Amino acid sequence: MKRPQTPPEYSEIFPNGYDGNKLAAILRLAVEPPGDYLHWDKLRHLAPPDGLSPGEWWFGIKMRRNGLLKPIPLLDQKGRPFLFWAPDLVQSELHDIDMGAGRSIGIPEPIANPQTRDLYLIRSLIEEAIASSQLEGAATTRDVAKEMIRTGRPPRDNGEQMILNNYLTMQRVTELKKDELTPEMVFAIHRLVTEKTLQDATAAGRFRRADEMRVVGDDFGEIFHSPPPAEELSVRLQAMCDFANGRTPEFFVHPAVRAIILHFWLAYDHPFVDGNGRTARALFYWGMLHAGYWLFEFISISSVLKKAPIMYGLSYLHSETDGNDLTYFIVAQTQAIRRAIGELHAYIARKTLEVRELESHVRVLGVFNHRQAELVRHALKHPYQEYTIASHGNSHNVAYQTARTDLLDLKTRGVLDRKMRGRKMVFTVPRDLSERLRRMEKQARTT
Numbered sequence: 001m002k003r004p005q006t007p008p009e010y011s012e013i014f015p016n017g018y019d020g021n022k023l024a025a026i027l028r029l030a031v032e033p034p035g036d037y038l039h040w041d042k043l044r045h046l047a048p049p050d051g052l053s054p055g056e057w058w059f060g061i062k063m064r065r066n067g068l069l070k071p072i073p074l075l076d077q078k079g080r081p082f083l084f085w086a087p088d089l090v091q092s093e094l095h096d097i098d099m100g101a102g103r104s105i106g107i108p109e110p111i112a113n114p115q116t117r118d119l120y121l122i123r124s125l126i127e128e129a130i131a132s133s134q135l136e137g138a139a140t141t142r143d144v145a146k147e148m149i150r151t152g153r154p155p156r157d158n159g160e161q162m163i164l165n166n167y168l169t170m171q172r173v174t175e176l177k178k179d180e181l182t183p184e185m186v187f188a189i190h191r192l193v194t195e196k197t198l199q200d201a202t203a204a205g206r207f208r209r210a211d212e213m214r215v216v217g218d219d220f221g222e223i224f225h226s227p228p229p230a231e232e233l234s235v236r237l238q239a240m241c242d243f244a245n246g247r248t249p250e251f252f253v254h255p256a257v258r259a260i261i262l263h264f265w266l267a268y269d270h271p272f273v274d275g276n277g278r279t280a281r282a283l284f285y286w287g288m289l290h291a292g293y294w295l296f297e298f299i300s301i302s303s304v305l306k307k308a309p310i311m312y313g314l315s316y317l318h319s320e321t322d323g324n325d326l327t328y329f330i331v332a333q334t335q336a337i338r339r340a341i342g343e344l345h346a347y348i349a350r351k352t353l354e355v356r357e358l359e360s361h362v363r364v365l366g367v368f369n370h371r372q373a374e375l376v377r378h379a380l381k382h383p384y385q386e387y388t389i390a391s392h393g394n395s396h397n398v399a400y401q402t403a404r405t406d407l408l409d410l411k412t413r414g415v416l417d418r419k420m421r422g423r424k425m426v427f428t429v430p431r432d433l434s435e436r437l438r439r440m441e442k443q444a445r446t447t
Helices: 020-029 054-066 088-101 114-135 142-151 158-175 183-194 230-244 255-269 276-290 301-307 309-321 327-361 370-381 389-396 400-412 433-446
Strands: 070-075 081-084 223-225 417-421 424-428
Touching (some): 070 255, 114 142, 142 158, 142 389, 183 230, 255 309, 255 327, 276 301, 370 389, 389 400, 400 424
C-alpha cells in the first residue's frame, strides 16, 4: 500500500491569489463526481470540468464539503477534531443498512426458526473470527480453522490461537450488546482478543506504555500512522466511551455511523501493544448490536474487508491526510456493510435452496431432525469428513447428550459408521451414503 498524496494547500493552488470572478466560476463548476467521495490522490488523475485546473476543481469541492462537516470529540495529535458529514451516497447506504439489518423488516425464516437459527449464528461467528484474524496476518486456512472450532481441539499455533480468541470474543460481544461501553469492557475485550498471542503476556488488557510506542507502517519502513502518546490514552478512552454511549456530540449521529466512527477511533488511538485492529472491529460489532441491528449477529464484516485490504487501509489514510475528514472511512465502511448484508442474504438463499433439494432426497423419509438432516447434507458433499459429539454439538449449539443421541441414531440407521479413537467415538461417512439413502427412501415409500 502506498501512502496517498496529501491534498495541495491553498497557496499552492493560487500562488498569485485569485479574483472574485474566478472564485465564483470555481464554485459553480466544481461539481463532485457522482457516486463516490474522492480523495485528492484519485481526483488529480481525472479530467477536471472545462475551465478549471485539477487544483481549482479540488478547491471548489473542498469548499462545498467544509460547509457541511461536523466535528466529533476525537482529536488528532495537534488537538484538531475529526469531522464528518453524510453525502447522498452515505445516506443511500444507511437506508439500505436500516432496511436490511434493523428492526424494519421481517427476520429471514432460517434465522427466525429456533431450529436453524444457531447454525447460522455459529457460521457467522466462525467466519468473522477467521477473516478478522487473517486481516492481521493469521495464515491458518478456513477449513483448518473451522475444524478446530467445531471439534474443540486446542490451537496448534499463534494463528489458530488468534482465530479462537476472535471466536470467543464475538460470542462475548453478543452477550454485552445491551451494556454501555466502559474502559473496563474495552480492556476485557482486548484480553480476550490477545489471549496467549502476545510476546509479553502482561500487555493483554492494559494500555501500551511510553516505551512501547507503536507505529503503523509497512515492511519497507514507511510509517503510515503514529498514534497519540501513552499518557493521553486514559482520557481519550473515556472520551471514546462517552461517544459510543451517545453522550457526545450534541447533534444526532446515525447509529451505524457512530459504530463506524468507534471502529476508526480505537484503531486511530492504537491504545494497545497489539490487537488494536481486532479490538476495533469487535467494538464496531458491539456498536451495531447495541443500536439494535440484530442481524449483525449473523454478518461477517471482516470477510468483506479481507477481499480488499488495501482499500480498507486507504480509507484510514484518506481521512488522516485530508484534514481529518472521517467521511472517507464512513463511505468505505457503509459500502462494506451493505455488501456483507447482501452476502448473508445470498447465503441464506443458497442454503434454503439446498434444504429444499435435500428435502426431496432425505427429509421425505420423515426420520431425521433438522440437525441430522444438515449433517447428512454436509456428509454428501464431504465424503471423507469425520464427526464427533463435540463437533456436532458445537455446530448446532446443543448439549452433549443431544449431539450424542443425534449421531448414535444416524449410526443405527446406517447413515454414519462409527469407530473408536482411544475412548472417543468418531463417526465417518460411508462410501455408499447416497445409495443407502436411496434405499431408505424407497423403503419408506413402500411401507
